[in-house]
Amino acid sequence: MSENEPKILSFLCNWCSYGAADLAGVSRMEYPTNIRVIRIPCTGRMSPKFILAGLRRGADAVWVSG
């Protein structure tokens, strides 16, 4: 990832936000590269531990969407 950008880890719900991220591609939108997506079956799956682990592993921000 680039040096000056915040590093974002995101957890996207398979049924909505992950599909939206796909659609952003289909629509050829552009956004910065400093985001990594983990697909989850539902935001119900989210555990606070995942967020903490992400931050401890160097993410500047964690984004949960669903």
Added chain:
Amino acid sequence: MLRHPRYVDEEKCIACGACAEKCPKKVIDTYNAGLVKRKAIYVEYPQAVPLKYSIDPETCIYLQKGKCGVCQKKCPVDAVDFEQKPKTVNLNVGSVILAPGFEPFSPAGLENYQYSSHPNVITSMEFERILSASGPTTGHVVRPSDNAEPKRIAWFQCVGSRDLNRCDNAYCSSVCCMYAIKEAVIAKEHVGEDLDCSIFYMDMRTHGKEFERFYDAAENRSGVNFIRSRVHTVTPIPDSDDLELRYVTEQGELKTEIFNMIVLSVGLQTSPELIKLAEKLDIDLTEGHFAKTGTFTPVETSRPGIYACGAFQGPKDIPQSVVDSSAASAAAGELLAEQRNTQVKERELPPETDVSGERPKIGVFICQCGVNIAGVVDVPKVVEYASNLPYVEFASDKLFACSQDAQDNMAELIREKGLNRIVVAACTPKTHEPLFQETLTDAGLNKYLFEMTNIRNQDSWVHKNNPELATEKAKDLVRMAVSKVALQEALKETELQVHPSAMVVGGGIAGMAAAKSFADQGYETHLVEKSGQLGGQARNIFHTAKGESVGEKLNEMIQAVDSSNRIHVHLNTELTNVEGFVGNFESVLSSNGSEQTVEHGVAVIATGAEAYKPDEYGYGKDERIMTSLELDKKLMDDDPALNNLNSAAFIQCVGSREPGRMYCSRVCCTHSVENALALKKRNPDMNVYVLYRDVRTYGEKEYLYRDARQAGVIFIRYDLDNKPVVKTGGDKITIGVTDHVLQMPVELEVDLVNLATAVIPYGDEKLANFFKVPMNEDGFFIEKHAKLGPSEFSTDGVYLCGLAHYPKPIDESIAQAKAAVSRAVTLLAQEKVFSSGTIAQVDQQLCAACGVCVSICPYSAPSFAEEGRFAGKAEINPALCKGCGLCVASCRSGAIHLKGFDTDQIFSQIFELDAAI
């Protein structure tokens, strides 16, 4: 049948869009209702299925003039084929279902509305595209002439409907009132509260489920203006793009107002080509050019074996179309039941290799997707990187990983190299995961030993100006996928046998129609009725809207049900308990103190509703004041008292569309108009009045309203805050009402008052609990999806039809009964169901039996084990689990695992960020 060429090879086209980018020919985009242009080589819209380009031969320069061919040169996979010719295909089929749809009425000929001459007068379909985020204005509400945001928008209802003066469509199109309200509300959401939305209408027809509440909220919460008037003149205002409307209010006052934009709520009609097709197929059409069907056979056309559904069967909305189309499938299924599974082929699969205990040997396949990925991401670099990751046995790239040859090659490599985990880095798993999983299965590998990562939609396509970082991102994504798949294990899909039988609760029209359809399709059916006889409310109804005698048809139905050896009728019977789940229900039936347990694979709820017993309008004080069903009884009995009537009045909306019961009972307007005509027929000199709020004779029932007015029935409108007042005690009954035309109180003296009372659901909580199905605030059951799942519940294996869902006439009840059966048969026909492999499982050694999972699960999948070593601990029913992971995240003991998305797998993905960050 003639198959038109697409001029693009579907097998080859990868929908990259290179062809359309360079195509020099711009043509009108019909998908966007002509608001913008597209190319001659096109996909209709980005989500189209199949997502394959095709060439419009009418506009393509090459096909018209033999020159150009740019698309052929630009296509990277050589898919463009100008040599394709129309092909005649002959099919032999057992049945035909016609679902050809409608065309929107074209207002081009209506000069007084200026549609053809003024850019700011548009149709509702055009406005729909303007509202859409995928439309030409990306959802910004602007008017066509100057792209300015309008401040005032007017909707005109009944354009091309209920009109014989300016078009030939006498029927009501049924859907326009509701879509106009929806458009107005959404337009206000987009533009802001200040947007003035005014809907000009004759009768507001919001007769669908939850529609009345939406109408009420639009008026009272969103502030949409509803003006009961037909605008007669639209004049463009010189030196501006605005329009002046002139109309007469209900009070007779002439008004002039200026709007920035006009939306014409155009009706639905059958296209001339379809009328010709119907003629060719020799099927009868109605006066409005819709397929002619009977009330008791709502999807059968006049020609046996040919069924009709959707807007071709009559103007209707999406849920009703979905109901009909499932009903048509059931009707075809009844006809062809003995030939089920004769034309379909079972696939043969190789035995599954046991890889448990093996060290992971991961195969990684990186897709170039033509230039879609390879044009941005340095694929060879990613391949090289992947081949050095832990446990990776083999990595390679593929031009198109989804192509048949690539799939065959993948299966071969799995067998040859003994790969036991696969990663594909390509497009999105949402569309392509099943395809690759199938390849694994074909190669004898458990399909869950697979992970897909998205380096197209979420990488190359969105970072096309940053190839270097996009390549780095692709490497990270591949590494994360590899680490996740290494922890993946083979998952089992639990197989559940489906008991090949059905239970139908409720022996009315809907319940009987459902039972009959099950039986005709070969399934044992238990029909449970709490009263002592079959027939339900239909026993009390005189005629259908199409004039058929209900009693006659009902007796035929009862006979058919009674004589079927597959239907077990349980009268005077109630359900006292239900256990089990999809495919395996066990219900206890109780009749006169004796109990019986019945096993069944599916259940249909058809418990019906009853008529409201009013305490208003003097009901019960004078026997000349009666409900609609009581009048039907007199008509059925040919009661001589009816011969001495000189006048009668029908009061509509008794108990409907009021606070506390904010829904339209849907059937009463048609019912009253029908009976008003019946009275007029007995005695043409009789004075018959209908006191109404909106006349809701939707669809082709509108003809009855027209006939009633022609027969001299007098319609007087009243408001909710100024209801009619009924006085008894005299020689005649007196009704005081304010006439909406005269604006004066009038007194009607009548010999009979008919109260059109509401349809009231039973609100059976016990039944709802038995099957874990929800009810709305009115007591009607809530279906799975208002549009796409109208005849089933979210609970698998439980279906819904008839009045228990919402008030509806007989034809719609029967259609929904058949639809419920059609949906149920898709399950019964499989004979077994498989749960998904990605579900939660409890490690009972760790379970603290706290019960959080049991209480939190929206699908009631976890419960406490009742017996065995771990009695009292939680266990999860794989048939009910949807794999959302809610219980996993909330388990305090870490005792629940979500297969395929287990905690260690998600952590492994997070940990792989290290290298990235």
Added chain:
Amino acid sequence: MASNKIGSVMVVGGGIAGMQSALDLADSGYYVYLVEKGPSIGGAMAQLDKTFPTNDCAM
């Protein structure tokens, strides 16, 4: 004459109604020919913006 019946059905029209019929029949063990005159299925519903009551995207 039952043996003359054929276990396949032709569905004319690839809109919401045609698709639902085709899915139901295919899942019930019949071979289905879905016939659509345009290049893709979806029909009029695909043109709509949002649908009542959830205002879900119609797509």
